[in-house]
Each structure stands twice: as C-alpha cells, then as structure tokens.
Amino acid sequence: MPLITTIQTGVKRAAGAAVMRFAVRAAGKAxxxxxxxxxxxxxxxxxxxxxxxxxxxxxxxxxxxDDDVLARATITVRAPRSEVYDLWRRxxxxxxxxxxxxxxxxxxxxxxxxxxxxxxxxxxxxxxxTEDLARERIVWRxxxxxxxxxxxxxxxxxxxxxxxxxxxxxLRMGALRSSAMAAPLRALLKRFxxxxxxxxxxxxRQLMETGELATGIFHKLTQRPSGRGMEN
Amino acid sequence: xxxxxxxxxxxxxxxxxxxxxxxxxxxxxxxxTLTAICGSDLHLYNGVIPSMQKGDVLGHEFxxxxxxxxxxxxxxxxxxxxxxxxxxxxGHCYFCEREMFSACDNSNPAKSAGVDDVLYGHSxxxxxxxxxxxxxYAGGQAEFxxxxxxxVGPLVVNGHSDESxxxxxxxxxxxxxxxxxxxxxxxxxxAVFGCGPVGQFAIRSAFLxxxxxxxxIDNVPERLAMARDGRAETIDEGQGGVLEQxxxxxxxxxxxxxxxxxxxxxxxxxxxGTYDRVKQGLMLQTDRPTALxxxxxxxxxxxxxxxxxxxxxxxxxxxxxxxxxxxLTFKMGQTHTHKYMRPLLxxxxxxxxxxxxxxxxxxxxxxxPTGFSTFLKKQDGCIKVVMKP
Numbered sequence: 285m286p287l288i289t290t291i292q293t294g295v296k297r298a299a300g301a302a303v304m305r306f307a308v309r310a311a312g313k314a315x316x317x318x319x320x321x322x323x324x325x326x327x328x329x330x331x332x333x334x335x336x337x338x339x340x341x342x343x344x345x346x347x348x349x350d351d352d353v354l355a356r357a358t359i360t361v362r363a364p365r366s367e368v369y370d371l372w373r374r375x376x377x378x379x380x381x382x383x384x385x386x387x388x389x390x391x392x393x394x395x396x397x398x399x400x401x402x403x404x405x406x407x408x409x410x411x412x413x414t415e416d417l418a419r420e421r422i423v424w425r426x427x428x429x430x431x432x433x434x435x436x437x438x439x440x441x442x443x444x445x446x447x448x449x450x451x452x453x454x455l456r457m458g459a460l461r462s463s464a465m466a467a468p469l470r471a472l473l474k475r476f477x478x479x480x481x482x483x484x485x486x487x488x489r490q491l492m493e494t495g496e497l498a499t500g501i502f503h504k505l506t507q508r509p510s511g512r513g514m515e516n
Numbered sequence: 517x518x519x520x521x522x523x524x525x526x527x528x529x530x531x532x533x534x535x536x537x538x539x540x541x542x543x544x545x546x547x548x549t550l551t552a553i554c555g556s557d558l559h560l561y562n563g564v565i566p567s568m569q570k571g572d573v574l575g576h577e578f579x580x581x582x583x584x585x586x587x588x589x590x591x592x593x594x595x596x597x598x599x600x601x602x603x604x605x606x607g608h609c610y611f612c613e614r615e616m617f618s619a620c621d622n623s624n625p626a627k628s629a630g631v632d633d634v635l636y637g638h639s640x641x642x643x644x645x646x647x648x649x650x651x652x653y654a655g656g657q658a659e660f661x662x663x664x665x666x667x668v669g670p671l672v673v674n675g676h677s678d679e680s681x682x683x684x685x686x687x688x689x690x691x692x693x694x695x696x697x698x699x700x701x702x703x704x705x706x707a708v709f710g711c712g713p714v715g716q717f718a719i720r721s722a723f724l725x726x727x728x729x730x731x732x733i734d735n736v737p738e739r740l741a742m743a744r745d746g747r748a749e750t751i752d753e754g755q756g757g758v759l760e761q762x763x764x765x766x767x768x769x770x771x772x773x774x775x776x777x778x779x780x781x782x783x784x785x786x787x788x789g790t791y792d793r794v795k796q797g798l799m800l801q802t803d804r805p806t807a808l809x810x811x812x813x814x815x816x817x818x819x820x821x822x823x824x825x826x827x828x829x830x831x832x833x834x835x836x837x838x839x840x841x842x843x844l845t846f847k848m849g850q851t852h853t854h855k856y857m858r859p860l861l862x863x864x865x866x867x868x869x870x871x872x873x874x875x876x877x878x879x880x881x882x883x884x885p886t887g888f889s890t891f892l893k894k895q896d897g898c899i900k901v902v903m904k905p
Contacts (some may be wrong), residue, residue, distance in 0.1 A: 362610055437605040447610060482633070494606045495588070496540045498625045498664070500642055500651035 308456075352458040353473045357482040361446040361489045369419045371453075371492070372438050375411075381487035381497070384476055395426075398434070400478045405468035407432055431465055433458040455481060487488075517551035519573040519903065520884040525563035527894075530882050532880060536654060536662035541588035544666035550678040551578040551881070553658045553891050553901045554602075555712050556796040556826050559781065565828065566888040571653045574638075576602035578642040578656025578739035582670070591667045593858050598670035599842045600663055601853035602638040602686040604642040604653060607668035608634045615674050615731045617641065617774035618850035623664065624651045640850060657884060659905045679902065680864060683717070687900075688871050689856035691717025691777070695725050697847035698773035699797060707728045707762060707771035707814060708748065709807040710778035711739035713874045713900045714824055715884040718745045718775050718781065731765055733758060733810075735783070738876075738897040745873070786832060790821060795832055797823065803831040811827060823848035881905040 336344050351484040361368060375396040379385040386399040391410070402409045411429035415423035419440060439452040457473055490498050519533045554577055559565050579599040585592055592598070605612050609621035612772015620641030629889060633639055635649075654661065663670060673681050691714050698706055706722040708715050711734035722730045723746070733744035735754035743750050751761045780803035783789070788809070790845055795801035811821050812835050821844055839846070863869055875898045878889045887901040 362611075362613075399595075478619075479633075486622075487794070493608045494542070494622050494665070496542060496664075498623050498642065498651065499539050500625050500648075500653040511766075 339369070349510075351475055352456055353476045355455045355476055355481040357478055357485050358450060358452045359465065359482070359485040359489055360443045360448055360450050361492050363492050365419045365449045366444060368449045368451060368492070369422070371442050371488075372422055372440075375424075381491055382484045383487070384472070386482060399478075402472045402474060403466035405465065407465060407469060407472065409434055411436075412461070432469060451485065453481060519882060520575060520881060520903075521570075522560060522572045522574055523570050524633070525528070526561060526889075528561065528888050530884055531571070533573065535661050535867045536847070538584060538586045539662065540664060541586045543586040544582055544663045544670070546578075546580045546587055546590055546598060546661050546663050546874045546904050547583050547656050547658055548578050548580040548659060548661060549860070550580070550682050551575050551658075551683060551903050551905065552685075553577075553657075553778075553884075553887055555714065557645075559826065559828070561892060562781065563649050564781065568718075569648065569664045571657050572645070572647070572652075573654040573658030574645045575655035576646055577682065577687070578644075578661060579673075579682050580661075580687060580793040580821050582666075583660070585666060589666045592670055592672075593869070594755050596670070596672050597674065598672055599684045599857065600644075600656070600661070601684075601689075601857060602644055603646065603669075603850065603853055604651065605668055605854060606662050606665050611641075611848040612668070615852055616853040617854040619852075623778065628640045630741075638711060643890065649706045655901065657881065659881075663673050669854060671861065673861065676864065678871070680870050681861065682902065683713075683871040683874065684853075684860055684864075685858045686853065687874070688717050688860055689723075689853045690714050690824050690851040691719075692724075692860060693722040693851050694718045694719035694775045694777060694854055694902050695727075696773065697745075697822040698722065698727075698820050700727050700773065702726060703728050704772040705731065705766050705769075707774045707811070708732045708743075709774065709776050709811055710712035710734060711736070711743045711750075712777065714748060715739075715775070715777035716742055716874050717871070718777050718824070719743055719748045722775075723747060724863065724868065731771065733762075733807075736894055739899060742874070742899060744812065758810055759814055759822075766816070769901070770814050770819065772816055773820040773822060774815045774823070775822045776807045776811045778823055778829055778830075779824075780804060782808075783807035791833065792831075801830060801832050803827050803829055805831045805834065809833070809835055814845065815842065815844055818844070819841040822846075822848060822868045825849075826853065836847070875902050877901040879903045 306485045330429050342377050376390050379387055384400060385403045391397060394413045395410060397408065397410050409426045409432040411424045411426050413422060413424045415421060422438045426432060435456040441450045443450045457476065458500045487497055490496060517533060517535045518530055520528055520822055521531050538746060557574060560568060560574060567637040581716050582594050582596040582598060592877065603618045603619040604619040604623040605682050606622040611619035613623055617771060618641055623642040624639050630787025642653055644653050671684065695718050700706065700722060704727050706727045708718050710729060710762055715732065717817040720728050732748035733751045733753050734740050735752060740752060749765065751758055782804045783806065789806060792804040795802065815821055876897055877887065877890065879901060881903045884903060887903060890896055890898045891901050
C-alpha cells in the first residue's frame with residue numbers, strides 16, 4: 285500500500301533523526317551504538333520516554349567553550365558506609381571503575397594528580413580536598429593553577445531498611461586556562477555525561493558486590509583483563 | 517568451535533568462531549551436550565529485538581559438562597554435569613539475595629545497562645545469547661560457553677537423560693513461575709493463553725500447584741492435543757468466540773487466573789488485530805497484545821493475570837479500565853530461574869513430571885537454520901526443537 289509506505293518513510297525521516305539524537309545524548313554514545321541495529325524499535329521506545337530523554341539531553345548538552353559540564357549520578361551499593369567512604373577517600377581507587385580517568389596518583393593526604401587521555405592528548409590537573417567528613421562527604425576541587433577546572437563531591441548516606449549505602453556524586457568540569465587543550469577538553473566534555481557517570485557507578489557496584497567487572501563478549505577473542513578490567 | 521550465529525532477519529548461520537576463554541575469576545567453561553531453540557529466540561530471528569550484531573552467538577537453553585573453572589570458583593568442579601539457567605546472576609546484589617535473580621544488579625555490563633535505563637528506567641540482569649542490551653554474552657547454541665558466576669547459576673545434575681533435565685534452564689521454571697504467580701487456591705480454574713512450550717509447562721505446573729481445571733487456548737491442532745495430554749480442556753482460538761467459550765466453561769464467573777504465554781508477537785483477529793498490525797507497521801507500537809487483552813477481559817473479578825511474556829516495548833489499546841474495574845492483580849517478569857531449578861529437579865526425580873514430553877524435533881547443531889525456520893512456521897507439528905552440538 286503505497287500511501288502507508290509513504291507515511292512510514294515520512295515519519296521515519298522526520299522524527300527518527302531528532303529522537304535518535306536525544307536518545308544518544310541521554311544514554312551515552314557507547315551504550316546507544318549497541319541499540320542501533322533496529323532504529324525502528326528504538327524510535328518507538330524512545331518516543332515513549334521522550335519527555336525524560338529531552339530533560340536529560342538539555343542537562344547533558346555538549347559543552348560550548350567556557351561552558352561547565354555537570355554530571356550527576358546516584359547509586360545504592362550493598363556495603364557499609366565506612367567501606368564505601370574508604371574506597372572514595374583514596375582517589376587512586378577511582379580509575380578502577382571510572383573509565384573516563386586514565387590514572388590518579390596521591391601526593392599527600394589532601395592532594396592528588398588526575399590524568400585523563402583524550403585521543404593523543406593528555407590532560408592533567410591537581411586537586412585538593414576542601415571538605416572531608418568521615419563516612420559522609422568528600423568535596424574536592426582542582427588547584428587554581430590547573431589547565432582544567434574540575435570540582436567534585438561525593439556523599440554517602442545509609443539506604444533505608446539495611447539496603448546498604450547511597451552514593452551521590454557530582455562532577456563538574458569546565459573552562460581551560462590554556463587554549464592549547466581546548467579541542468581535546470571539548471571532546472572529553474562531550475563524552476562525559478551523567479549517563480557516563482552513572483555507568484561508572486554501576487561498575488563500582490559490580491566491583492564492591494562481586495569483585496568483578498561484568499564483561500559480556502560474544503565470540504570475539506579477548507586478552508586477559510588488565511588491572512582496570514575489560515573493555516566491552 | 518562451531519556456533520549458531522545471528523546474521524539478520526530470518527537468517528542464522530552455523531559458523532566457526534573462537535572458543536570462549538575464562539575472562540573473569542568466577543567464570544567457568546561448559547562443553548554443551550544439548551541445547552534448544554526458545555520461542556523468545558524467534559523475536560531475535562524476526563528482527564524485533566534491537567542491539568543484535570551480525571555474528572552474535574544465539575541460545576540460552578543449554579546444559580553440558582564443566583571443562584574449566586576460573587580461580588575464584590569454589591563449588592563447581594571440572595567434570596560436573598550441569599544445567600545452566602538462562603539468566604546470568606551474581607548472587608550478591610539486593611535482588612539475587614531476595615531470589616529475584618532475573619533482576620540482578622551486576623551481571624549486565626554498565627554500557628549495556630545504560631541502554632536499558634533509557635528504555636525501561638532500570639536495567640535488569642544479563643541473559644545468555646540475547647542481544648547486547650542484555651549484556652552481549654555469547655549463547656549456548658554452540659560447542660562451548662563461558663558461564664559467569666559459575667557458583668551461582670549452574671545446577672549439578674546426576675542421572676536422568678539430558679532431554680529430561682535440559683528444560684530446567686528456562687521453559688519449565690518459566691511455566692512454573694507463571695503458574696505460581698497465579699496464587700492458585702483449591703478449586704481454581706486457570707486459563708492458559710498460548711500452548712507453545714512455556715504454555716505446556718504452565719498447564720502442567722498449574723495442576724502441580726493445585727488447580728482444579730486448566731483451560732488452554734491456541735489455534736494449532738498439535739499444540740492443543742499436547743495440552744489435552746496434560747489434562748487441559750482446550751479452546752481453538754481459530755474458531756472464534758474465545759471470550760464466550762471461557763465464560764461458558766466457567767459458569768459465567770471467568771477464570772480465576774489467566775496466564776499470557778503468548779507475548780508480544782501475538783496473532784491478531786478482527787479490527788483490533790488489524791489495528792495492532794497497522795500501528796506496528798507505522799512504528800507507533802512495538803508489541804501486539806492480543807492474548808493479553810483476552811486475559812484481562814476474561815479474568816474474574818479480583819483475579820490474577822500472570823505474564824511470563826515476553827514483552828519488549830510499548831503497546832496500545834490496553835484495557836486498563838477493565839482491569840481496574842475488576843480489581844485485577846498483575847504479576848509478570850523474566851523468570852527467576854535459579855529459584856526454581858532445585859525444587860523442579862526434585863519433582864522430576866520423584867517422577868511427578870518428565871519434561872521431555874515437549875520435544876518434537878531433534879536436530880544436530882548444524883541444522884539450526886532449518887530448526888529455526890520450522891519452529892517459526894510451526895511446520896511439521898513442530899513444538900520444541902533440541903539440538904546436539
């Protein structure tokens with residue numbers, strides 16, 4: 285029936301691209317690549333959650349120059365508050381489950397050096413802990429001299445009914461001092477969304493609850509896991 | 517090794533692929549001795565489930581022998597003969613601890629989980645061989661499988677043929693959980709929509725759980741006959757008047773509980789059936805809920821609608837008003853397989869049931885493309901296909 289086919293094509297073209305863009309921003313490009321095999325089905329499902337997706341998209345719009353990116357995520361993990369706080373208090377633990385971080389080295393009790401790789405570029409900054417309430421809250425920020433402006437906050441609360449610990453994390457990254465790093469930082473900020481942070485907290489939960497990072501692979505050959513765990 | 521791989525809509529192919537290896541400390545490698553094609557595999561075959569990639573290994577109903585275990589595996593041993601549940605569950609999260617194994621927090625890699633969060637609000641646990649949305653794990657229509665969390669899932673079985681215990685991996689627990697979710701009481705009449713393998717096990721499970729009568733609905737003669745072998749009274753949906761017959765058979769009360777063992781690719785009838793297909797064609801609806809609408813309309817007041825599925829997305833013309841007016845309870849979800857495997861093995865061992873009754877076709881793994889096609893088209897009296905690698 286030619287009319288239905290025409291309508292189908294029109295609907296696909298008009299709405300599909302826009303909704304896909306929203307869906308990609310909301311869920312992170314890596315996650316949505318997985319879902320692109322059947323755009324028709326994805327479109328319908330995404331249309332059904334379009335309101336939520338739109339809100340997410342506005343929150344996670346790609347960074348413009350001088351824009352801050354704020355990523356916020358929450359997870360509940362079955363571990364006591366002290367154990368979760370201890371994990372976060374040593375920042376060199378974070379790259380074990382935070383994929384966007386290359387490495388962190390501890391300088392002293394309040395200072396740490398963060399390294400992030402973006403393509404051939406390496407971004408580095410030093411943070412200091414500005415607030416440290418044992419088993420409750422850690423707040424940190426990059427030193428004024430850093431090339432990347434970065435702030436973070438991790439809060440730990442008891443989940444009700446003995447469910448474990450709620451972890452509430454906010455990470456903010458923003459404008460550069462030096463323009464030489466503008467392009468790679470913009471690329472990094474584009475990738476770094478609340479969805480990305482949420483996925484990293486899922487990895488934290490996997491590590492704390494099972495001691496492993498869940499790795500689903502089909503028949504492709506892989507190497508043994510590195511210290512940081514397998515990439516999917 | 518040889519494995520049955522997805523190549524596109526209505527296209528599966530047995531190919532040579534690399535053997536699986538131990539990746540995580542709790543993994544085991546199982547050599548498959550028997551596997552099966554599931555009705556939900558047909559959703560993959562029909563291209564309805566997103567996030568499949570060419571070359572993905574299919575299959576989530578399998579059993580075999582443990583060949584290798586990772587360094588952190590404590591209970592499972594090389595040489596154990598095991599049936600493996602189709603869900604992958606970590607055993608330590610909030611949901612696994614409460615036996616809600618299909619809702620496992622930790623078995624789905626975070627990237628895949630992110631997709632589910634967009635589509636469903638929260639992601640469930642991973643499955644074997646069921647697209648990257650469910651974790652991207654290679655499935656069991658193969659010679660070997662990597663089984664994560666090997667101390668949690670695999671059930672060691674001794675004695676009994678492969679054919680009599682294989683279905684502990686999925687369809688027997690699925691039918692049983694569907695029946696258990698009906699909260700069956702003495703004297704209850706249970707309606708089962710769909711006489712595929714899951715419906716067949718739902719029928720027998722309903723009787724095991726104390727139902728007085730089971731009424732089974734389908735339109736395929738062999739499936740209705742197999743339902744009658746299980747003591748069900750049958751309604752041929754192809755003759756029409758399903759709701760009228762259910763009303764008549766229950767003295768005007770309606771069934772006390774209704775099981776929708778048909779799921780998202782239901783055949784439609786009448787104006788609503790056409791409506792469903794048009795909406796699907798226009799991509800305004802992903803699921804066709806014919807059986808579900810019947811279940812809701814037929815069910816008695818205060819009754820239960822039990823949905824083993826599968827549903828994936830969105831559907832339309834859902835009679836929520838009828839469900840509300842009658843105060844129905846809905847229970848649904850992916851099977852918490854691990855919870856049922858041991859008790860159901862005990863029933864097999866006591867002789868209460870031999871699940872192999874459901875098998876109609878026995879093939880070699882290399883015949884998988886034929887098996888899928890025959891199963892989809894319900895040719896040759898096909899109800900359940902098992903395959904030997």
